[in-house]
Amino acid sequence: MFMFFGEKLTQLRELNGLSRKELADKLTISEQAVWQYETDNLVPRIEILNQIKTLFSVDTKFFFQTTFIEPVVSEEHVAYRAKDRDSRKKTKLELTYLDYVDYYINYFEKFLVTPTSSITKLQLQIKPFLHSSKFVEDIPRSIAKIASYSRQSLQLHHNKDLMYVLESSGIYILEKDLGTEIDAYSVITKHNRSFIILGSLKKTAVRRNFDLAHELGHLLMHEDIDMESLTKKEHREIEHQANLFAADFLLPEEEFTADFAELQRKSNPDSYLDLKRKYLVSIAAMGYHAYQLGLMNYQENRYFYGQLTKKKYKTFEPLDDEIVPIKPGRVKSLLQLIYKKQVLAVPDLSNIFHIIPSFLVKLFNLNPDFFDEYVAPKPDYFSATNIISIDKFRN
Incomplete structure (x- = not known):
């Protein structure tokens, strides 16, 4: 007699972001019945099994063979770009997704001879500096150095090539529905495979670029940090570090400073349009970086952000509908x-x-x-x- 493995139903449910109640509603059965299936206390009737396999795009045999999926990442190593730390509640569902995508990518890659990825080499090169006293002496300056070195090492010459360069470096970039609270997240699996997962909700190209650079910062600087144990204050600091990295990485200091000096009115967001076309970074992020570099004083920065609010640029900036987002490939x-x-x-x-x-x-x-x-x-x-x-x- 064949044995039904309820664990695989749990995996598929979590992979699709469903609670037991939500799955029960789709199958028009009780939540208790779903629990019994998943805990091997009850085998689904043939008509229910047919509904399940259709819903999840699998064959019937899928449920009658032991699972081939093994955990490849633990919860504490997932770094989020999110509005609130409470978004980590969704992490457990994302772990199942990561287990599955890593498994299939690992399988398909077996047919190819692939060299050591440049992102892995870069991570190894940066790690000693992260644990040195020089890094903590001046963290913002240290992050700027890491960002500059990373841009040179990855040979990123123009931000329009950011997606291509990161994927060529060995990072797997994927899109999925992450809801409204999470912009992106990143992780390194036990197979030493780096992932950046982007939210699939419609987002402008320049904001997506910042998400990519932000998550690259996490992959390079925060691999050894237990994200799950961080306090809210510590989490804000880690996110701030990733933001600093993203700004430094996308807006190289020397070049950006020279371009910024040419602005006629640096506290006027509309003066940044040519810079936005060049760097493919949001006006808000450029203003943030300019202030961090001391290129704007406090009053200028305050007026700048006041204008962003007045012009409603915090939700939609000029050129947002003209610059086309690049999809992972x-x-x-x-x-x-x-x-x-x-x-x-x-x-x-x-x-x-x-x-x-x-x-x-x-x-x-x-x-x-x-x-x-x-x-x-x-x-x-x-x-x-x-x-x-x-x-x-x-x-």
Whole structure:
């Protein structure tokens, strides 16, 4: 007799951000019944099982084999860019998501020969400085040095290339619905894989750039910090450090100072439009950085922020609708390579993982028709030394 593994139903429920009550409502059953399924006290009836597998894009066999997912990150290592520390209540659901995306990426990467990522090298280079007395002597200045070194090391010459440069460095950047309170979060898994998860709610390109740089700051500076044990004051300080890093990283001091000196009215937000086009950073963030660098005095800064409020620029700035946000592409490119070269075929998803294509479409926020062209692929004869046969991993 086959055994139903309720743990896998729990994983799928959490992966989709559902409470037991919410899942019960979708299935038109009681919350108690969902609890019994998840704790192996009751096996779902066939009609309920069919509803569940359709809802979560899996095959029936998915629930009758032991879980292949293992935890790859602990709660205390997830760093949030959020409005409030209480947003960490959502962390447990995000851990399941991270376990799944890391598992599938780890599996797909096995078919490729990949060098040590430059982000890993950069993290190792910076770590000794973070634990030195020089860092704590002047933290803002130390962060500026780290940001400058990081920009040079990653060879970021223009902020329009930020997404591409970060993904090329080895960071996996993904989009998902994080709700309204969380902008983004980042983590390093036990496989030493760096992730930045961006909220998929509509956001301007310049604000997304700051989110990316903010999370890069966490990945480089705060890997060893227990985020879960921080007090609210300590959490604010960590977020402040990541903000400082983001501003220093996106607005290199020497170049930005020279450009800022050319402004006719530095306390007028409308004077920043050319700088916004150049740096792809919000007017608010540039004003913040200018004040931190001492390029504006207290009165000028106060007037600047008063004008931001008066002009309602805190919600929508000039050029926000003209600068197009860049979407992550690393995972998409990885899957395209695997399937175009026929290292894997679409039926393998069911044969190996007992999932259907829409499962990965939702997991990685792909276009709904992503797998359509690979359903019946044409023969493709090629020679590629950097692709390993799937047979090696089926034995």
